[in-house]
Amino acid sequence: MDPKADGxxxxxxxxxxxxGAIQVGMLHALVAYGVRPDFVVGASVGAINCAYFAxxxxxxxxxxxxxxxxxxxxxxxxxxTFSRIxxxxxxxxxxxxxxxxxxxxxxxxPYRLLEQAELPLHVVATRQLHGQSVCLSxxxxxxxxxxxxxxxxxxxxxxxxxxxxIDGAISGNTPVTTAVALGATRxxxxxxxxxxxxxxxxxxxxxxxxxxxxxxxxxxxVQDLELLADRFExxxxxxxxxxxxxxxxxxxxxxxxxxxxxxxxxxxxxGGLHRHGIxxxxxxxxx
Numbered sequence: 001m002d003p004k005a006d007g008x009x010x011x012x013x014x015x016x017x018x019x020g021a022i023q024v025g026m027l028h029a030l031v032a033y034g035v036r037p038d039f040v041v042g043a044s045v046g047a048i049n050c051a052y053f054a055x056x057x058x059x060x061x062x063x064x065x066x067x068x069x070x071x072x073x074x075x076x077x078x079x080x081t082f083s084r085i086x087x088x089x090x091x092x093x094x095x096x097x098x099x100x101x102x103x104x105x106x107x108x109x110p111y112r113l114l115e116q117a118e119l120p121l122h123v124v125a126t127r128q129l130h131g132q133s134v135c136l137s138x139x140x141x142x143x144x145x146x147x148x149x150x151x152x153x154x155x156x157x158x159x160x161x162x163x164x165x166i167d168g169a170i171s172g173n174t175p176v177t178t179a180v181a182l183g184a185t186r187x188x189x190x191x192x193x194x195x196x197x198x199x200x201x202x203x204x205x206x207x208x209x210x211x212x213x214x215x216x217x218x219x220x221x222v223q224d225l226e227l228l229a230d231r232f233e234x235x236x237x238x239x240x241x242x243x244x245x246x247x248x249x250x251x252x253x254x255x256x257x258x259x260x261x262x263x264x265x266x267x268x269x270x271g272g273l274h275r276h277g278i279x280x281x282x283x284x285x286x287x
Contacts, residue, residue: 007183007184007185007186008038008039008183008184008185008186009036009037009038009184009185009186009187009188010037010038010039010040010041010179010182010184010186010187010188011027011030011037011039011040011041011050011053011188011190012040012041012042012046012175012176012179012187012188012189012190013040013041013042013043013046013047013049013050013175013190014042014043014044014046014169014174014175014176014189014190014191014192014217014221015042015043015044015045015046015047015048015049015191015192015217016044016045016169016192016194016210016213016214016217016218016247017045017210017214017246017247017248018072018074018245018246018247018248018249018250018252018253018256019045019192019193019194019214019245019247019256020045020046020048020049020069020192021069021250021252021253021256021257021260022192022193022239022240022256022257022259022260023046023049023190023192023260024049024062024065024066024069024257024260025256025257025258025259025260025261025262025263025264026190026237026260026261026264027049027053027062027065027190028059028062028063028066028257028261028264029260029261029262029264029265029267029268030188030237030264030268031057031058031059031062032059032265033265033268035188035268035273036057037057037119037188038119038120038184039119039120039121039122039179039182039184040053040054040119040120040121040122041122041123041124041135041175041176041178041179041182041184042122042123042124042148042175043123043124043125043148043167043168043169043174043175044148044149044151044167044168044169044217045149045192046175046190046192047123047124047144047145047148047149047168048105048145048149049065049190050121050123051105051109051114051117051121051123051141051145052064052065052068052108052109053065053119054117054118054119054120054121055109055110055111055117055118056110056118057118057119064108066257068104068108069250069253069257070253070254070257072104072250072253073250074248074249074250074251076100076104077100077101077104077250078096078154078206078248094153094154094155094156095153095154095206096154096155096206098146098149098150098155098156098158101146101149101155102142102146105141105142105145105146106142109141109142109145111141112140112141112142113138113139113140113141114136114137114138114139114140114141114144115137115138115139116141117141120137121137121141122135122136122137122178122179122182123135123136123137123144123145123147123148123168124136124148124168124171124174124175124178125144125147125148125150125158125160125165125166125167125168126165126166126167126168126169126170126171127163127164127165127171128152128157128163128164128165128166129163129164131170131171132171133168133171133178134163134165135178135181135182136148136160139160139161140160143158143159143160144160146158147160147165147166148165148167148168149167150165150166150167151166151167151209151210151213152166152167152170153209154206154209154210155167167213169213169216169217169220174217174220174221174224176189176221176224176225176228176234177224177228180228180232184232185232185233186232186233186235187228187232187233187234187235188235188237189221189225189234189235189236189237190237191218191221191236191237191239191282192214192239193218193239193240193241193243193281193282194214194215194218194239194243195211195214195243195244195245195246195247196241196242196243196281198244199244202246202248204248206248207246207247207248210246210247210248211246211247211248214247218282221282222278222282222283225278226278229276229277229278233276234276235272235273235275235276236277236278236279236282237264237267237272238263238264238267238272238279238281238282239260239279239281239282240256240259240260240263240281241280241281
């Protein structure tokens, strides 16, 4: 299906924790199939993926992103120390130091400013003091990405310009609504989905918080997709389901990427780009 002559196609990345690996597999299949966006929009971990993709929107670039994901360790993204845990009872603004995530972005991102990416790139964050959504399209890339990933109480807020910003999911404005505001008439949404096959709740406080945020993002995304579906061309790449992994577990990145790659390839070959609608795997259900 060709995009409208006077419109633009956007890849939209929402995400949560280690499930961001799923988007890498989706990207590989889409690009191999010849699908290319006019611009990209992302929030939370989706901001990381769309930023790397915007810097090198080729199969070679996606392979580099895959290698990055397969080398991630939970301890480097969520380093837990006694002093940080004690910070819960003091004046510390966060449980986790974001220096590990900052170092990872600085080391691998091939540009310094958002406007230097090969594809137009837009990162969604939230103003900490007042809760409004903000779209960052220019300026320091590392700060914008860190801000979009700054889960309240887990990561510290990030000062961008004169404002402190936090996770883009908190404002309730998902990347799909931002993409429409930026002029997209065709949205190709790359969701991370959720752990649809869990039989027990997460066992740690941090894992529980990330799981809850994942469900919050998912519910808001589905609501926004339903509101937009009648007015725009909305195509949603099906997420993985069944899935029993934790958004706090980075050890399964290779498996998630490969499964998402195969799942997206089958969707494309089955005419996915010609079918609208929200996949059932995006809708949490009760048996």
